[in-house]
Amino acid sequence: MIxxxxxxxKIFALILGLLTVFKHAFKARxxxxxxxxxxxxxxxxRGKHNWNASKCIGCKICVKSCPAGAISIEKSEAxxxxxxxxxxxxxxxxxxxxxPKSAISMTDEYExxxxxxxxxxxxxxxxxxxxxxxxxxxx
Amino acid sequence: MNYLYFWYLDFLSKHNIPEIVGDIxxxxxxxxxxxxxxxxxxxxxxxxxxxxxxxFTQRKGPNRVGLWGLLQTCADAIKLLxxxxxxVKGCDKFLFNVAPVLxxxxxxxxxxxxxxxxxxEFMGFSISILLFVAISAxxxxxxxxxxxxxxxxxxxxxxxxxxxxxxxxxxxMTFVILSVVLQASSMNLKDIVLAQISVPSIGGxxxxxxxxxxxxMLICAIAEINRCPFDLPEAExxxxxxxxxxxxxxxxxxxxxxxxxMLFVMCLFLATIFLGGYLPLTGKYxxxxxxxxSEFLQVFIYFEQAIWLFLxxxxxxxxxxxxxxxYPRLNIxxxxxxxxxxxxxxxxxxxxxxxxIKYFVDGGAL
Numbered sequence: 001m002i003x004x005x006x007x008x009x010k011i012f013a014l015i016l017g018l019l020t021v022f023k024h025a026f027k028a029r030x031x032x033x034x035x036x037x038x039x040x041x042x043x044x045x046r047g048k049h050n051w052n053a054s055k056c057i058g059c060k061i062c063v064k065s066c067p068a069g070a071i072s073i074e075k076s077e078a079x080x081x082x083x084x085x086x087x088x089x090x091x092x093x094x095x096x097x098x099x100p101k102s103a104i105s106m107t108d109e110y111e112x113x114x115x116x117x118x119x120x121x122x123x124x125x126x127x128x129x130x131x132x133x134x135x136x137x138x139x
Numbered sequence: 140m141n142y143l144y145f146w147y148l149d150f151l152s153k154h155n156i157p158e159i160v161g162d163i164x165x166x167x168x169x170x171x172x173x174x175x176x177x178x179x180x181x182x183x184x185x186x187x188x189x190x191x192x193x194x195f196t197q198r199k200g201p202n203r204v205g206l207w208g209l210l211q212t213c214a215d216a217i218k219l220l221x222x223x224x225x226x227v228k229g230c231d232k233f234l235f236n237v238a239p240v241l242x243x244x245x246x247x248x249x250x251x252x253x254x255x256x257x258x259x260e261f262m263g264f265s266i267s268i269l270l271f272v273a274i275s276a277x278x279x280x281x282x283x284x285x286x287x288x289x290x291x292x293x294x295x296x297x298x299x300x301x302x303x304x305x306x307x308x309x310x311x312m313t314f315v316i317l318s319v320v321l322q323a324s325s326m327n328l329k330d331i332v333l334a335q336i337s338v339p340s341i342g343g344x345x346x347x348x349x350x351x352x353x354x355x356m357l358i359c360a361i362a363e364i365n366r367c368p369f370d371l372p373e374a375e376x377x378x379x380x381x382x383x384x385x386x387x388x389x390x391x392x393x394x395x396x397x398x399x400x401m402l403f404v405m406c407l408f409l410a411t412i413f414l415g416g417y418l419p420l421t422g423k424y425x426x427x428x429x430x431x432x433s434e435f436l437q438v439f440i441y442f443e444q445a446i447w448l449f450l451x452x453x454x455x456x457x458x459x460x461x462x463x464x465x466y467p468r469l470n471i472x473x474x475x476x477x478x479x480x481x482x483x484x485x486x487x488x489x490x491x492x493x494x495x496i497k498y499f500v501d502g503g504a505l
Contacts (some may be wrong), residue, residue: 014466017465017466018461018462018465020465021195021461021464021465022195022461024194024195024196024197025194025195027197028197029197029198029199030197030198031197031198031199032199033199033202
């Protein structure tokens with residue numbers, strides 16, 4: 001009698017499993033169609049860097065704090081530039097956190113894939129940049 | 140079949156083609172129809188399986204090629220056709236080439252035995268159910284040959300597993316089929332369908348009078364076509380791909396075709412012997428209500444019967460896909476235990492019960 005009860009219990013569990021899986025057919029999809037509809041990013045997302053030339057004082061704390069050694073900075077009266085190698089960058093955000101004047105910020109841009117390594121070295125120049133300091137691809 | 144035969148001869152005589160040409164070409168036509176139907180059906184089934192598995196796992200499934208990804212399987216087929224056929228070093232070349240054909244051809248033959256409607260069945264034998272059981276066990280020979288000829292230990296283990304599995308699941312299946320034959324008092328599939336006619340529309344289906352048999356048969360059918368949770372012959376995580384590890388290109392496509400053809404034809408068979416075959420769910424044919432004109436009725440009633448059979452088959456196919464999405468793979472020892480210790484006694488017990496009931500219902504006359 002106990003054996004029959006346990007067998008019935010197992011059969012019930014099997015049917016319950018089928019129903020549980022079947023229920024999932026009516027739930028919302030967890031995957032998206034990537035290039036068409038993108039996922040909404042969190043506020044603290046760390047993407048490609050942005051550099052504000054007017055705020056920067058050239059203290060080079062960002063260069064020292066970068067664990068990957070991806071940043072190099074030049075500051076002079078005539079021309080100042082911020083150069084970052086995305087091949088090395090690990091998107092840790094240290095440069096952003098340690099900047100005393102918060103001249104470096106990180107944008108939401110994450111689609112950086114290219115077919116050439118050179119395309120991933122970005123340079124922001126104070127001469128070319130406008131007030132909102134656009135990012136120019138290094139030739 | 141007679142109706143179609145005369146219609147075909149009429150069609151030929153209208154175009155001044157002698158009758159003898161019709162006589163010769165008529166038996167060839169079903170095979171052309173089956174060949175085209177299989178390709179279309181498999182293309183559709185693979186897409187359906189991927190879409191339905193995606194549905195049950197909360198994904199989207201293929202959605203890139205064509206509208207809603209409808210052409211995905213066509214693209215896959217073209218890819219397989221244009222791939223290189225790699226010959227393995229040290230393989231038995233003749234058997235290696237013959238094995239995929241031996242898997243595919245029996246699956247194709249089985250399509251001819253099913254009565255699709257009252258007048259439309261390709262091979263109308265009086266013992267078609269026996270032939271079905273015999274032919275449905277043949278693909279395992281191809282699988283074993285593939286495993287032996289590949290000169291690869293994964294293939295061989297997969298093939299041996301498949302052989303053991305099919306032999307142990309064939310027995311309970313045959314006992315269940317025997318009980319169905321007993322219920323219908325006939326070995327002809329069409330007579331078995333006709334035996335399920337009853338006044339309340341679905342009361343006469345053998346699934347209600349022989350429920351244990353249906354469950355056993357469903358499990359055995361899944362095991363016979365090597366699907367989840369009985370897909371031990373091609374267990375990806377243990378045996379790479381089992382018996383078709385060394386196959387590529389067109390030969391692999393033949394294995395693939397055979398697998399899905401068997402899936403569909405097994406569901407057709409289950410629908411025929413347990414779910415009333417081409418009988419309507421509504422008790423009365425819908426075309427009988429729609430068309431009072433007898434000429435229209437004569438044509439549409441056969442189409443309607445085929446559509447009923449197709450719908451019942453699709454329900455079973457989706458059930459098998461749900462089972463694949465739910466249950467994990469069995470251990471090889473528990474697979475054997477389950478067949479010999481549970482299913483075989485259960486099917487024999489069921490057979491005896493059906494025999495006793497049949498004896499008393501028919502008033503002691505067998």
